[in-house]
């Protein structure tokens with residue numbers, strides 16, 4: 001489409017025209033003109049049937065129009081193969097240039113993904129005359145001005161699937177977009193225009209020019225810079241020597257972690273690296289889109305959103321394998337209720353899918369992922385980071401993180417190579433340099449500078465804020481870099497950052513201070529619609545610009561909803577602390593109430609925010625209701641740790657209410673679900689304590705159903721973490737309770753669980769009886785969905801284990817194959833691991849070590865992929881034993897020892913004992929019989945104490961096969977069922 005091509009335009013559909021007539025009179029305004037067309041459309045449609053050609057063109061035009069309208073643009077004309085639109089007219093828009101860039105970026109990404117054709121876009125901002133009445137004329141252009149011609153010209157100059165910006169647009173959108181300089185474009189012989197190519201639209205605003213120059217930190221900057229350089233030099237071929245995938249900069253608040261990271265992000269952009277920024281908030285910001293959704297949108301090159309089916313199709317098209325893609329799509333669009341264990345597994349699989357997407361995207365263009373404030377990291381991001389660390393070694397991906405705590409989350413360092421860098425306070429020279437560049441070098445300022453340096457102890461944030469207070473107090477006057485002494489003040493500088501910031505807020509006008517306080521109650525990041533409702537001010541009358549100029553807040557998101565954040569986390573904390581308790585409670589209550597309303601129903605994260613605000617406002621019933629719903633929502637999104645904290649909030653709130661019937665039931669249910677979420681989240685003590693309390697409450701209120709549910713959960717936990725004696729007595733109680741006093745009529749899941757405990761205790765006949773009962777109760781499953789999990793696969797595995805140990809003459813191998821098959825057919829990785837653990841037990845007893853080794857390897861890779869390490873220690877111990885038996889003695893023993901140690905550390909006594917048993921076998925095998933004997937004595941004591949009867953039986957059997965004299969190695973065979 002050329003500028004001249006405008007005259008061939010046709011009038012857009014009537015509906016659109018109607019809104020355009022809003023401003024009839026011609027007026028002058030600044031706007032951004034948008035031209036977009038299909039590259040080589042004539043060649044593209046020439047060979048096709050006219051109807052197909054029309055469908056193709058219309059499809060592309062629809063994409064253009066959809067995104068233009070989504071970002072608030074006005075389609076002026078639909079031309080044969082393109083669109084001409086304006087942002088900023090007929091209604092003025094403050095951020096027309098950013099909106100136009102966002103629309104252009106979205107269009108190009110969507111078209112590029114479809115791969116049927118290419119488009120090009122030209123944007124130019126400038127003064128135009130807008131005449132809405134021209135829209136009524138077939139050939140009229142409502143906008144007239146140089147920018148219109150320039151935009152059309154830039155579109156022609158643009159490469160396929162690229163967006164070309166005039167320098168005027170680039171200047172207006174600079175804080176929000178990434179771009180690189182491109183050629184000059186001639187409008188006429190004398191009129192040339194500077195241009196840029198759009199690289200992407202940022203999620204957060206970049207603040208250029210407001211910062212003081214960075215001082216110090218040279219060494220660390222060089223290290224991180226060279227990691228970046230390696231990334232961009234080598235976009236496709238993996239580096240010869242893989243460097244750490246992740247670097248974490250740690251240090252206390254205000255030392256400059258974010259500053260350093262933003263500098264590196266800027267360098268990365270300059271190097272052509274794609275920068276993806278994730279900023280974790282202390283409190284989930286209300287209204288912000290989910291981080292994962294944004295990341296996936298970014299990696300897929302299309303804006304997040306759409307339906308589950310669309311997401312799945314896009315993820316599959318990017319080359320992610322089916323089950324992983326499904327897990328990710330399921331996580332992005334959660335619908336059905338999901339159990340905590342399944343949610344944990346799904347998150348792990350989805351995280352793998354994200355890692356695969358990242359690899360594909362990074363091979364196209366290297367990626368720098370910036371993750372700010374790891375001290376607040378949630379489950380979702382943690383899982384994704386682990387998956388990236390595990391899978392992306394050698395890929396052109398670099399992760400930079402910041403963390404207030406010196407030690408990064410352990411799970412990250414276990415997942416891959418993470419290099420930490422600790423920031424210390426600025427040294428005296430650098431602190432002085434910072435003050436010099438802020439205040440200038442007037443010798444009269446020297447003593448103030450000395451005083452500031454003494455006070456701030458090398459913390460740049462503190463230094464900068466101190467100067468600001470002095471400026472506010474008029475003790476300093478003049479511009480940044482050229483200050484002089486102002487009016488002498490008798491007021492001392494406050495000693496703490498907290499007091500210092502409070503002093504700054506005190507100087508605000510009352511109205512602005514009230515707005516700032518209201519914002520602080522909403523959170524470090526706040527939705528402007530919500531702030532407006534809370535303060536009763538209309539959005540335009542909120543003093544946002546003033547607060548932003550004074551350095552309190554920054555605009556951090558424009559679309560889809562306007563959002564601001566406190567300039568610094570410390571600023572938020574200080575303002576919040578400065579509000580009286582009563583006022584805080586009132587404001588929190590009001591926010592909770594507003595979030596209930598229709599107007600905010602669609603805000604993502606609404607329930608969690610409402611729960612927290614209601615909790616702070618002591619609105620207990622609301623906190624219980626919202627906390628419970630938000631906890632379930634978190635589980636659906638596979639966020640176990642967040643779910644635990646929300647359920648815990650609901651429990652606390654519920655405990656404030658009178659313990660009558662309904663509240664009591666709610667209290668029990670909340671504890672049960674809290675325990676279920678806490679276990680996969682790794683919080684074992686909490687899970688056990690909550691369960692105990694739930695069962696106690698249920699008994700107190702005569703609620704047998706709930707008591708049973710609690711008992712079943714307790715049995716499973718005690719089986720692994722506590723004593724079997726206890727597990728068995730709990731199982732017995734559960735059987736009676738479930739069967740109305742008759743274990744035989746108990747629920748099959750309870751029977752299976754009890755059977756499992758009996759097997760472990762060596763009561764194989766008892767176990768068999770229970771399994772037979774459960775086996776006959778197929779009908780149960782169909783008719784009692786809900787509280788109990790599926791019994792199918794675990795039952796088969798239990799049957800396999802029991803029958804094999806009972807020496808029933810059954811073919812152990814056949815049973816084993818059947819159980820493995822059933823597990824592999826199902827969708828839960830945990831069952832696959834579980835089946836392999838017990839099949840491994842049989843192989844071990846049969847002395848089939850090469851097979852045992854292969855099976856353990858397989859199970860360990862499933863558990864790593866699914867991040868489901870519950871049984872890893874057992875698997876490692878068995879693998880170690882297989883290695884010893886196959887001649888790799890030292891390596892094998894070390895692996896067993898490590899497994900035992902880590903099981904003991906987790907408190908998984910059963911697993912530690914199984915590992916020790918492997919160690920005894922290994923020691924015996926290599927002839928260290930004395931050591932083996934000593935270990936045996938200790939293990940026998942543990943086995944007695946915790947009631948591990950099956951293990952005790954194994955030990956006794958091994959003993960009979962031992963040589964009588966120490967120091968002699970006997971060749972012994974293992975006898976197992978089926979041999």
Ligand SMILES: Nc1ncnc2c1ncn2[C@@H]1O[C@H](COP(=O)(O)OP(=O)(O)OP(=O)(O)O)[C@@H](O)[C@H]1O
Pocket residue numbers: 211212213214215216217251252253254255256257258259260402404434460461464568569570
């Ligand atoms: N080396 C430096 N040179 C100049 N300014 C700095 C330096 N380090 C930090 N600053 C400034 O100090 C302020 C605080 O820094 P920054 O926000 O990066 O701290 P942080 O370590 O990320 O703190 P938090 O943990 O609270 O997020 C910012 O205004 C930043 O620009």
Ligand SMILES: [Mg+2]
Pocket residue numbers: 257258259372402
């Ligand atoms: Mg920071």
